Amino acid sequence: MTDSKDPMIPDGDVNPIDTDYQIGQDNIVVNVGPFGLDIHNRVFAISGLAVVAFVILTLVFQNQVEPMFTGLRNWLTGNLDWFFIGAANIFVIICLALIFTPLGRVRLGGTEAQPDYGYLGWFSMLFAAGMGIGLMFYGVSEPMSHTLSSFGGVSVGDDGVRTDWAPLGAAAGNIELARELGMAATIFHWALHPWAIYAVMALGLALFSFNKGLPLTIRSVFYPLLGERVWGWPGHIIDILAVLATLFGLATSLGLGASQAASGLNYLFGVPLGDTTQIFLVIGITAIALVSVLAGLDAGVKRLSEINMVLAVLLLLFVIFVGPTLLIMTGFFENLWAYIIHLPALSNPVGREDANFASGWTAFYWAWWISWCPFVGMFIARVSRGRSVREFIIAVLLVPSTACVLWMSVFGGTGVDMYFTEGYTALKEAALPLKLFTMLDALPLAEITSFIAIVLVVVFFVTSSDSGSLVIDVISAGGKVDAPTPQRVFWCTFEGLVAIALILGGGLVALQAMAVSTGLPFTLVLLMAAFSMLKGLASEPRA
Numbered sequence: 013m014t015d016s017k018d019p020m021i022p023d024g025d026v027n028p029i030d031t032d033y034q035i036g037q038d039n040i041v042v043n044v045g046p047f048g049l050d051i052h053n054r055v056f057a058i059s060g061l062a063v064v065a066f067v068i069l070t071l072v073f074q075n076q077v078e079p080m081f082t083g084l085r086n087w088l089t090g091n092l093d094w095f096f097i098g099a100a101n102i103f104v105i106i107c108l109a110l111i112f113t114p115l116g117r118v119r120l121g122g123t124e125a126q127p128d129y130g131y132l133g134w135f136s137m138l139f140a141a142g143m144g145i146g147l148m149f150y151g152v153s154e155p156m157s158h159t160l161s162s163f164g165g166v167s168v169g170d171d172g173v174r175t176d177w178a179p180l181g182a183a184a185g186n187i188e189l190a191r192e193l194g195m196a197a198t199i200f201h202w203a204l205h206p207w208a209i210y211a212v213m214a215l216g217l218a219l220f221s222f223n224k225g226l227p228l229t230i231r232s233v234f235y236p237l238l239g240e241r242v243w244g245w246p247g248h249i250i251d252i253l254a255v256l257a258t259l260f261g262l263a264t265s266l267g268l269g270a271s272q273a274a275s276g277l278n279y280l281f282g283v284p285l286g287d288t289t290q291i292f293l294v295i296g297i298t299a300i301a302l303v304s305v306l307a308g309l310d311a312g313v314k315r316l317s318e319i320n321m322v323l324a325v326l327l328l329l330f331v332i333f334v335g336p337t338l339l340i341m342t343g344f345f346e347n348l349w350a351y352i353i354h355l356p357a358l359s360n361p362v363g364r365e366d367a368n369f370a371s372g373w374t375a376f377y378w379a380w381w382i383s384w385c386p387f388v389g390m391f392i393a394r395v396s397r398g399r400s401v402r403e404f405i406i407a408v409l410l411v412p413s414t415a416c417v418l419w420m421s422v423f424g425g426t427g428v429d430m431y432f433t434e435g436y437t438a439l440k441e442a443a444l445p446l447k448l449f450t451m452l453d454a455l456p457l458a459e460i461t462s463f464i465a466i467v468l469v470v471v472f473f474v475t476s477s478d479s480g481s482l483v484i485d486v487i488s489a490g491g492k493v494d495a496p497t498p499q500r501v502f503w504c505t506f507e508g509l510v511a512i513a514l515i516l517g518g519g520l521v522a523l524q525a526m527a528v529s530t531g532l533p534f535t536l537v538l539l540m541a542a543f544s545m546l547k548g549l550a551s552e553p554r555a
Contacts, residue, residue, distance in 0.1 A: 054248045056488040056499075059255040063506050070513040070522075078518035085376075085525035088532060090367075093375035097361035099535050100378045103208040104359075106542055107409050110215075115546075116402030117554035120215075121222040127398035134395055135411065136321040145269040145472045147202070147419050148465065153447040154201070155424025156431065156439060158369070159194030191428055195343075196350040197369065198424055200358045202416035203351060204409065206381040211408040213389025213538060214396065216545035218404075222397050223552055227491020230254040230386055230537075236547040237540065250537060251487050254386040257534040258487075259503075259510060260526040261383030262480040266511040267523040268445075269473040270294050275445035276466040280459060287519075291512050297470055298508030301477035305500045316478070320471045327464055328422055334455050335426040336433075344421040351417070376524055379531030382538060390483045401549065427451045477507055 070077055110116050119125055127134070216233035226232035231247035238246055270290040277283035304316060332340050364370040396404055430436040430451065442450040452461045481504035486492065489499065514522040 055251045055255065055490070058248075059252045059259075059488060060502070060506075062252075062256065063259060063510065067506070067509045067513045070517040074517050078522065081514075081518040081522040081525035085521060085528055088379070088525075088528045089371045089375040092532065093364075093371045094361040096375045096378040096382075096531075096535065097359060097370065099382075099539055100205045100209060101359050101361065102539065103212050103542065104204050106546070107204075107208040107211050107405050110549075111402055111405050114554055115549045115552075116400065116405070118219075118223075118401045118549055118552040120218045120399050120401070120404065121397040123553055125222070125398040127396075129395050131407075133318065135407070136318045145265045145272075145469060145476060147416065148448065148469050148472060149268045149272050149445065150198075150202075151419055151423035151448060152427040152439070152451045153444045155194050155198045155420060156427055156447060157444075158197040158373075159190050159428050160431075160440060187432055191432075192346070192350045193354065194428065195347040195420065195424060196354040197358060197373075198420050199347060199351040199417050200355065201373065201377045202420060203413040205359070205378065207409045207412050209378070209381045209385050209538070210388045210392060211405055212542050212545065213385040214392035214408065215401065215404060216541050216548070217390050217393035218396050219545060219548050219552070221393065221491075224548065228390065228393065229487050229491035230390075230541075232491065233541045233548075234544050236544045253530075253533055253537060255484055255487050257383040257385075257530040258387040258480060258484055259507060260530045261380060262387060262476060262507050263510040263514055264380060264383075264523040264527040265476055266294060266297075266473060266507065267515055267519075269469050269476075270297075270511065270515070271519075272445040272448070273297075273466055273469045273473070275443065276449050276462060276469070279446060279449045279453075280462055280466070287515055290515050294508050294511050294515070297473045298477060298504065300470075301474045301481070301504050301508075302501060304474055304478040305481055305504050306497060316471055316475045320468060320475060323464060323468050323471070327461060327468065328419065330457075330461060331422050331426055331452075331455065335422070336429050339429055340422050340425055343425045344418055347421045347425070348417050376528055379528040379535070380524075381531075382535050383527050383531035385538060386487065386534070387480050387483045390486060391479050423448070423451065430454055477504055480504075480507060 213230075213233075217228060217230070220226045220232040220235060221228040224232070224235070226235060229251055231242050231250045234242050234247070234250060241247070242250075267290075270293045273293050274283070274285060274289045277289070278285045283289055358374075392408060396408075399407070427439050427447065431439050434454075436454055438450050438453075439447060448465055449462050452458050452465065455461065481500045484503040484507075485500045488503070511523075514526060518525070
């Protein structure tokens with residue numbers, strides 16, 4: 013902890029992580045109730061009641077809420093795409109600037125702090141919790157979608173080569189350019205921008221918790237802007253928004269995971285598709301997540317994350333060696349270069365002609381990542397003590413981005429090559445959740461690799477649910493990281509219930525609508541948090 017004379021530290025505060033506490037004129041009190049709960053009464057009560065009410069109303073009025081969710085998603089992404097795209101650009105610029113400025117020498121936890129985890133365990137946890145289910149769901153389907161329709165616009169059928177439409181100057185019938193744009197557009201959604209969103213939130217939380225001695229909760233990042241008011245209603249509102257954004261962002265991922273796992277089980281074992289199968293999967297995997305919750309961070313999340321990393325690397329290496337190996341290896345560098353040269357056009361927030369891509373894909377993605385950032389940001393912050401800001405940004409921003417480029421190049425590049433080179437049209441015809449299994453089916457040992465893919469989806473699902481409930485509980489407990497287990501059980505259970513409610517209330521559209529609608533207000537919160545974080549860094553000693 014830094015010197016108590018630091019202007020960012022309120023006079024007379026105590027360490028809120030290890031004891032009951034009260035800071036400022038309005039309290040951020042931890043209340044131990046008759047059931048052993050250890051909560052911040054306002055944040056827990058309001059967010060908990062809001063989630064319970066949402067689940068009940070969505071389940072009761074399933075038919076009525078579906079068109080509402082559709083309209084909400086379309087309006088938000090169609091009218092505010094420029095806002096989401098512009099905000100994400102700001103976060104990337106801030107992160108890149110921190111790498112090259114003296115602020116990068118600040119060490120999280122103080123100048124003498126040492127890392128709590130080695131690089132392998134640290135990277136495994138942040139990567140598995142950050143994007144696991146999304147990479148499994150979109151690894152094959154998104155490159156195919158952009159190349160064939162939504163971006164590149166090139167399609168091959170019985171009538172030969174046909175171009176539907178081609179933004180960013182794609183030439184009619186130019187398959188190579190369509191491939192280039194399709195992969196660049198895919199990588200755009202999985203590289204610098206989303207990880208910059210996570211890094212800004214995580215850095216702010218780590219700085220104000222480890223260096224300033226404030227509670228590990230979202231409101232603490234705003235102390236330079238709000239002062240003592242951060243412990244009153246302005247802070248309550250920030251934390252409530254964080255809880256809701258995290259919960260609905262997680263529910264979107266859990267719904268995607270259930271959809272893909274159900275498709276895989278149908279593909280391998282003939283398990284019926286439909287809402288019933290997905291609901292049973294959500295219930296079963298939530299139950300497994302509860303076991304992981306009871307095991308704790310090191311025994312639960314860390315171990316599951318490392319298992320997932322091993323399985324993911326094995327599946328990745330298998331596709332590299334039995335797929336079009338040379339194309340994959342050269343494609344990695346070509347795709348990375350394509351991403352770099354098309355990045356200015358892809359990230360341009362105004363005057364876009366590719367409305368389907370900018371609104372339907374990018375605006376949704378950025379809102380989804382932002383709704384995830386309290387969860388991933390706090391999780392990364394908890395395991396990042398002892399890192400310098402420069403080391404932190406490079407690791408959180410560049411290393412996972414490179415891994416995502418490799419993943420998309422391997423799985424997406426293989427799928428696109430199968431379609432154009434081998435005429436494997438089943439990939440185009442398969443539903444989004446099934447494209448990964450359809451691609452694996454064309455390779456050797458399809459049943460084994462498809463089963464491993466299902467296991468990966470399930471374990472990613474469990475990891476996200478477990479670590480997500482931990483983070484939501486920390487926020488609703490006023491920043492305490494060792495709150496009673498029953499509270500984490502409550503949040504883990506309701507993550508599953510929200511996913512079930514959204515599956516029944518509109519499926520993928522409903523999941524996307526709630527991710528975008530909670531991501532919108534939290535984008536404003538994150539923009540202010542970024543400014544506040546920079547003020548906090550400026551007051552820190554540099555190693």
